[in-house]
Structures are given as C-alpha cells and as structure tokens.
Amino acid sequence: MDLIDFFNLAIHAIISGQHDLFEVVNLSLFVSFSAVVIASLIGIPLGGFLATNRFKGRSFVIVLVNALMGLPPVVVGLMIYLLLSRSGPLGVFGLLYTPTAMIIAQAVLITPIITALTRQTVEHLSRDYDQQLQLFGVSPIKRTLTLIVDGRFELVTAVLAGLGRAMAEVGAVMIVGGNIDHFTRVMTTTITLETSRGNLALALALGMILIIMTIMINAAMAGLRWWGERRYGHG
C-alpha cells in the first residue's frame, strides 16, 4: 500500500463514521476542554494577580511560571502517576487510569501557559489603565477583574495556546490514562498505538481529524477575537 491508499482508507474511516473513531475523538475533546476550563479558572486569576500586584518574590514566581510553560509532559505524567497510584497520597481516590487523571495531568501542564500569557496581557493593559483606575479608586481585586474583563479578547489567545498544548499532548495522558480501549484512549495515544501496530490508515485518519479540529477551533477563536476587537477595541 502506498501513501495514497492510506489516505483513501483514512478518509473512508472518517466518512463511514466508525464508532471507535468517534468515541476516541469525543473523549479527546472532553479531556482537553475540561483541562482547559480548569486551567483557565486557575491560570487567568493567577496571571491577573501576578500582573497587578507587587510583592516580595514576585520576579521569582514569574520566572518559575514561565519556566513551567515548558514542563515535559512525561515528567508531569510521572508526577501525577506517583500522586494517584495506590501507594501515593491521592491513591485512595482510585483515579489512576481514568479520564479524570488525564484531565488533571493536562490541567497541570497547561495552567502555567495560561497563567504566563494572562500575566503578559494584563500587565500590558495595566500600563494604559493604571492612572484611570487609580482615579476611580478601585480595590486591587476590582482592578484585576477590570483588566481581565477588558483584556478578554486577548486572553482568547492564552486559552487557545493551552488548548493546543492539551490536544497535542500524548506523554502524560499515556502514563496516567493507560491508553485503555473504550475508556482512556484518546486521539494522540491511539495514533501512537496504531502507528506502532502498523495500522497507519486509522492513525492517519485520527491525525487528519486532529489537525482539522485544531484548525477549526483556532479559526473559531480567531473569529471571536476579531469580532470582539472590532466591537470593543483592542490594545
């Protein structure tokens, strides 16, 4: 079989809507979106706080958060594995090899990305807003909230970067999810498995779906940002 045949088989697999294929796609989306929601709930306020508050050790925290953006997924996977394994401190919850474990691992991986990008965005906006907010006498919390709300369309980029990382991630979810068929198998782990098995058509089909989805999500987010900036202005 040549490359064209693989493509034809892959497209056939997508068009015929193989049940397994879409089960894997659905789980991938569920895990990645859940991780992004959790990471955004932590990362956006944290990034906003770092941008608008001066405290001892702030520079160190910023350097640390920036460094954590490059966390190796397999190391994160290993750490979460140790935490969730039966002998680990969180072993009692029985989360290892479940989608929840995969969500936790991905959230840990992308929270620093969303935090760091939020800090940059909010800090940039803060330079323009500083005097005006001072004149309005707003509290530090309201100040941070105002900057986050007004920077909401730029923050789409931060969330998008996190989502991209989550969807492309394979090492951590493989370790903590175990790549169990019909339970924790997601697109990236399936691509790895099927490629090693020589089932290149299925791997290719999933790869194509992954790329198409990534483009669609990016386009939708870019559209949202474009609309928002046209309607409400930009920095």
Added chain:
Amino acid sequence: MAMADLSYITASLTGASVSIAGKPVLKNVSLTVNKSGIVVVIGPNGAGKSSLLSAMAGLLPLETGTRQLTEANGKDAAITRVGYVLQKPVLFRRSIAGNIDYAMDAAGVDPALWADRRRQVLQVMNISQDESRSAFHLSQGERQRLAVARVLAMSPGILMLDEASNSLDKTTVSLLESHVRNLADQGMPVIWVTHSLEQAKRIADRVISIEDGEIVKDCAVGDFF
C-alpha cells in the same frame, strides 16, 4: 444638571516637590483651590502643568511637602471625589453606558440613579449615540466628551481637566466651557490645564502660570491679561 446640592472639596499642595525619573517637575509648589470658579493653569510644554494637576489629585507621589483633599466638613476626601479628565483619557472596552456605569459604581452612586444620570451627562456632553454602542467606535472628540461625561456622572467635589478640550471641535469646546462655567457658578471648584491663552481668557476666574516646575504667577484673570 443639578449639582448644587453637592458639597465641594478643597485641594491643596504645600511645599510640594515632585520628580519623575530623577527629573524635578515641580519645585516647592504651594497652591490651594477651595472656591467656586475656574482656575486655569497655563504654561509652556513641559512646564509642569499636568504634573501639578496629578500631584494635587494624588496620582504622583510627593518628594517633599503635603497634599490635602478635604471635604467641606473637614474630613479627608476620597480620590473618587476628584473628577479628573486625563489628557489622554482611557475608555474601557465596554459600551458607552458601561463606561459611565463603571465610574458611578466606583463613586458609590446609588444604582437606582444610574439611568437618569447617564442620560443627563450624555445630553450635557452632546453625545447622541446609542448608549449600548461600544465606546471604541466613538470619534476622538466623542471619546473625550465621554471621558468628561463619565467624571460628571460621579458627582465630583472638584473638577480637574487636563487639556480636556484638545480633541474637541469648536462647538463642543463651547458646550464644554459653558457647562463647566455652570458647574463653577453652582459652587464647583474647577482646575483646568490648557496651553491656550485664548481659552484661559474666555473661561478663567483665576490664572496660574507655571514655568519650569514653579508657579510664577497666581492672580485673578483681570490682573493677568
């Protein structure tokens, strides 16, 4: 706009010196604005006009001297009692109404009064746009007018305008000047920084001339021109 029921505040600097990035911008300045009327601050570019206003409002830290914002009853006034229009006002990325509501919220205005007051200040500042429209789409002049409308909605105890009519057309400048004159006549102390001697002549009750960070003249408008 009925503002006569409000109390006004006194702003003063005593022996104030301010430096920005190591460069002195105000040198041992003493000034009190506690009466109704329009005090116009004039001077060449870089003389320290805006710094004087910022120092009075509390936007700039003083190196030496003291600053006081005092309510009529002698208590310290909050910074939200200063209706300050920045030279380059920042409008929030919200609707016209959202910008005004934010200011009223900051100033602690009763939300039940917001809708009426919003309509009043928009009318006063001649902004006829749909208030649900984004402030981003306003022209430069309209943005400046919205910035003024926003501080008026806060019911300030003193008005500080830093080159507030710079981007406005003649008609709107006249409107702004006549509205500020009305406020001043009702008892509101006003400090207006401008580089235009013509404007100073038109609106001032008292003129302060500043050069190289020092007040070189402080007198009634009749004595200045």
